[in-house]
Amino acid sequence: MARLTKKQKEARAKVDKNKLYSIEEASALLKEITYTKFDASVDLAVRLGVDPRKANQMVRGVVSLPHGTGKDMKVLALVTPDKEDEAKAAGADYVGLDEYLQKIKEGWTDVDVIVTMPSIMGKLGPLGRVLGPRGLMPNPKTGTVTMDVAKAVSEVKAGKIDFKVDKTGIVHAPIGKASFSADKLVGNANELLTTLMKLKPTAAKGTYVKSIYMSSTMSPSIAIDTKIG
Structure with missing residues (x-):
């Protein structure tokens, strides 16, 4: 001991x-x-x-x-191109879609929270084995799967x-x-x-x-x- x-x-x-x-x-x-x-x-x-x-x-x-x-939460916004500016303005650290899906597939998980849209959840399903154990899978119940991406990002940054x-x-x-x-x-x-x-x-x-x-x-x-x- x-x-x-x-x-x-x-x-x-x-x-x-x-x-x-x-x-x-x-x-x-x-x-x-x-x-x-x-x-x-x-x-x-x-x-x-x-x-x-x-x-x-x-x-x-x-x-x-x-x-x-008290922690600077790193947020990844997996969004369609029309939502990218909105996510960036709200303070998301990483914004995009296919390139980040590929990075996650390769094992990259250097974020605290992932925010996404309902239409993209289907693409995240196959990545459950990477995201699930790390508590990073977005969930509608926690407000991280939403069309109001800016609000979700802002809330996480503010201490949600x-x-x-x-x-x-x-x-x-x-x-x-x-x-x-x-x-x-x-x-x-x-x-x-x-x-x-x-x-x-x-x-x-x-x-x-x-x-x-x-x-x-x-x-x-x-x-x-x-x-x-």
Whole structure:
């Protein structure tokens, strides 16, 4: 087992493992225990009382974080020529169609989000094995398959993210960077949790939000009181 560094020991010592923190307390504490030299990502891990193997208990959605993610999201717009100027004006990093389909076929996936149009989805089907595992396949439910390409690109650039419960019943989602003020982390966390609450499946029985943990890259996790989630 790897030895803890002095900074890792100091960070762990500041987190009371027997305490459930409020979102405000956790956000402030996280800034104290993040010691990376780079601007670490801050994430929430929310364990839900659902069985993701059942279609009627799948939790998936999108949320526009009020303070953005802090990450410059690279967006590929796969569009017809008449939509290219619209996508570029909205801030898409890559715009085109056939040439990018070929690049993806060859294994290129250097983007965070792909936005496309309904008429093009048929061409993306064969690329599912490349895009699916990386979470890059566009989906109408997340607003990435649309005729309003400009709006979709703008929303992603402004901090719109999509999330999905994994096979263990946990939703992992970024809520900002360690450089964010505690207030901004609180705002983003509350927006995500509020959205998750609205998505509770009617088929889910018992406790819906079982646990919430906040952490940054390489930091200890901070347990958050689920009564506020």
